[in-house]
Structures are given as structure tokens and as C-alpha cells.
Amino acid sequence: MLSILLTVLAQSVTAPAVDPAAPAQGAASAATTTPAANVPPAESGPARRPPFEFTAQIVLGGGARWAPGALPPAGFFTLAWRADMLFGRSTPRSFGVGPALAVRLDHFADVVPSLGASVLLPITEAFPLVLTPSFALRWDGASWAPGASGRLFWGARSHNYHGVYALSIGLWVEARHFFEPQGTTDIAAGIDVDLQVLAIPFVALYVELFRRTRSN
16 A cells, blocks of 8 residues: 555656647747747657655564563564655665654564664665664553664665555664663564565466456
8 A cells, every 4th residue: 555655656757758749830820920040949859767766665673672580581473564755866876865654563472563764875786784773662461662773784685666556675683672671672583575476476376367367
């Protein structure tokens, strides 16, 4: 749903395509009523590219949680949905910065929404680093605990010259601290898998079923 909404937004800020027949027709009608010297030359250029790009992933991983006086640390599994929107990316070698949103489920018990800012560092064209400091809230079923996190992503992230969606897949590591009475600290790592990559088997199945239906 987020992908659809952002794609519609990008189309609304993109300049409409220029009909090549329109300038000629307008010039012909103008020539019959005004002198040729007063007719301005027709101007055309490439469509304006959307000012942002975004990506969305399913996040899988795990880590350890430290609490004061509790040894050894407790292990946990983490599953999350994450998306970010970057501005300033005109080429694969461009830096990018923009908002990031995530909703995480730790050990199928704690729900942790977070909001932060992503900064893309193009160390290579195809494999950039993305730094994301965030503010988070953890709900353990009884109370909310505020916290902060720092995330580092490294992997493949495409640059879309003609649209707003960028494919991404890679590894991440994250440190989190929650300012609660216990003051717990999490260290986690895992993999980001692009939502469009996950959708490929379902799209292929749909296309195959559609072809069989048409052939019958």
C-alpha cells in the first residue's frame, strides 16, 4: 500500500509528456494569424525526474539483550518491516538523506515502532552504506519504554533513473538502548530482503495461471 501511494505521489510531481504534434499544430495556426517573426521557438526537454526514491524491506535477524544484573544476556529473534525515502539521489554516486520508518517485533513479544533519518554514503555505485539513527518506543504488553538506536546497512541498492522505487538487499547491524528502569541494551544483526524480491514468486505464479486461463 505504501508503494502504491508513493508511486502516485511521484507521478503527480512529474511533468507530463510533451506531444510532438502539438508544437507543430500550434505553430501552424499561429503562422496564419501572426507574423512568423513573432512565433517563439518550440521548446521541449526531458521529463522531470521525481525528487526522491524509496525502498521497503522485510527485516530478519537476531541478537542479544543486556540488562543490569542479568548474565548471560538473553537472546532474541527479530522480525520487522522497514521503509525509507531518500532525497538528492540523481545518480548512483550521489549522497542521499531522508526519513526512515520501521515496525519491529522482537521475540514475538515486544513491538517496537521507530522513526529516524537515513543517510546513504555511496562508497561504491552498487553497494552503498546506509546509516540510520532513530528514536524508538518499545511496548512489552504492559508499558511503553522510549529508546534510541543506530543502524548500519551494507548491501546492494539500485538507482532508478525512471521511477521512484529502488531495489535493495543486504546485511545490517544495529545497537539499541531503552531508557527504562532496567536500562536494557540490544545488539542485533541480520538481513534486509526487498519486498519486490519476495513478491517475484507470487507474480510469476499469477502470470502462469493467467496464461493457462487464457489458453483454455
